[in-house]
Amino acid sequence: MIINADLHIHSHYSAATSPRMDLPTLATEASKKGIPLLGTGDCLHPRWLQSIRELEERDGIFYFKPKDEGTTHATNTNFVLTVEVEDTRRVHHLLIVPSISKAEELYESFRAYSRDIDSDGRPSLRLSGAEIAERARDAEALIGPCHVFTPWTALYAYHNSLKECYGDMAGYVSFVELGLSADSSYADRIGELRDLTFLTNSDAHSPYPIRLAREFNRFQVEDVSFDELKAAIKRERGRKPVLNVGFPPQEGKYNESACIRCYTHYSLNEAITRRWRCGCGGLIKKGVRDRVNELADCDGAHPKHRPPYLHLIPLAEVIGLAVHKSPGSKAVQKLWEALLAEFGSEVTVLIDASMDSIKGAHFDSNSDDRIRVLEAIRAFRESKIRILPGGGGKYGVIELKTGASEEAQERVQETMVEYEPGREQLSLLDF
Ligand SMILES: [Zn+2]
Ligand SMILES: [Zn+2]
Structure with a gap:
């Protein structure tokens, strides 16, 4: 089976997060996105772990069932235990944890090295990357660096190699999380990353559809369990990642x-x-682009196991671009809800539904907006977008090649980079 997963988010127990980052809201919103497997985030936090404990568990997966069916959006969201921790050099690491008891073990082994493990869902630890990886191994958890290239709190911000961070434990690292400013065409230019699985996760701090699962992974597994996810990340027994979905790096x-x-x-x-x-x-x-240029030591040809990388942004942003309104506006919200009502989830609209079925959709809107939205979805599927790259903490600006007025096109011509995905965007129906 094929499963979409976003493995790095935060609960409301992490700093600077929405108070709505609770399990019922996350389950409901992930289901609308089309993401059946969500990392819990923050699984060392005693109170967050307590609320996870109340869910039904099977093989390391926690099943969310709404208490009052009928009042909530039907959900089939499952959770796997994950946590982001900060090491003594301020590098962030993602841990994917097999069970509640292993999360408790990790909590106990980290507690003496942390001042905020009981208050912050993303604790700071007075431990090196190597020491954290050792404890992860002892707890049979998977570990890898988060948003690995970003200029703050990331491995390559402070180190020039995995070994510098993880020492003798570097071999235990099984994945790297690419972060919003990079994709596999960036990371495959660095020789030491080529054998690792790349994860694309949202790092969401709020449950809004423009944040949750703004990046996600698609895995091929036999069923949904911690062991199957682990096998997929380690690419064992035919289990593997089959697609990375994320922002265009610019x-x-x-x-x-x-x-x-x-x-x-x-x-x-x-x-x-x-x-x-x-x-x-x-x-x-x-910037990440310059950092990758500094670190690059090979030609960037993708290794055989690397899945395609699909460049996408959340549906509300696609609609916003199409109708020239903010993604949070009522008009965009209405179109978004109408498309979801018809297709069931964002992923279906953006990736899986045939263009014909989207064209045939009779979602309720004036026909101009309708056509613009359809064209915008098509533009993303065919990579017909231009991007003014982000930098210094400000997101890039995406413009559709179709639909943009000539004047606007001219205005941006000078500064925009022509969008060239690392490899050809395959037919989306192949995934
Ligand atoms: Zn982080
Ligand atoms: Zn300045």
């Missing part, structure tokens, strides 16, 4: 090197000459 907010105050973009050479100080006095933050 959309990420640290794609190019740019000032974190005024967002002026700089080439790597310019930034070095200026000693990473912008004309405005602000700090220039090294």
Whole structure:
């Protein structure tokens, strides 16, 4: 079977998260997105773990059943225990944990090294990457670095290799999470990553459809269990990732090197000459693209096992681009709900439904908007988009090649990069 999974999110017990990051809301929203397997996030937090304990468990998977059927959006969302922790160098690591008892063991072994493990769902640990990986191995948990290239709190922000971070435990690492500003065409230019599975997760701090599962993975498994997920990440017994879905890297907010105050973009050479100080006095933050160029040591040809990478943004953003309204506006919301009512989930609309069935959709809207939305979905499927790259903490700006007025096209021509996916965007129906 094929399953979509978003393995890195945070509960409301993590800092700077929405109070709505609770299990019922997450289950409902993930189901609308078309994501049946969600990481719990924060599984070392005693109170979050307590609410997970109340769910029905089978083989390391926690089944959410709404108490009052009929009042909630029907959900078939399952959870697997995950947590992000910060090491002593401020590098973030994702752990995927087999059971409640192993989560409790990890909590006990980390507790003496953390001041905030009882208060923050994403605890800071006074342990190195190697020491955390050792404890992960002892608990039979999977581990890998989070958003590995971002200029803050990430492995390649502070280290030049996996070994520098994980020492002798580097061989135990089974995946790397790419983060919003990178895709497999970036990461496969770094030799030491080529054997690892790439994960694309949302790192969502709120349950809104433009955040939850904005990136996700598609795995081939026999059934849904921790062991099957583990086999898929380790690519054993025919289980494997079959698709990574994520933002075009230029959309990420640290794609190019740019000032974190005024967002002026700089080439790597310019930034070095200026000693990473912008004309405005602000700090220039090294972009993921430049960091990858520094680290690159091979030609970037994808290894055989690497699945395709599909560049997508959330449906509400696609609709927003199409009708020139903010993704949070009432008009966009209405179109989004209408499409979901007809197709069941975002993933179906964006990836799996045939273009003909979308064309045949009779969702309720004036025909102009309808046509624009259909064209926008098609533009993404065919990679007909332009992107003004993000940097310095500001997201990139996507523009549809179709639909954009000539004047707007000219205005952006100078600064936009032509969108070239690392490999050809395959026919979406192949996945
Ligand atoms: Zn993080
Ligand atoms: Zn500046």
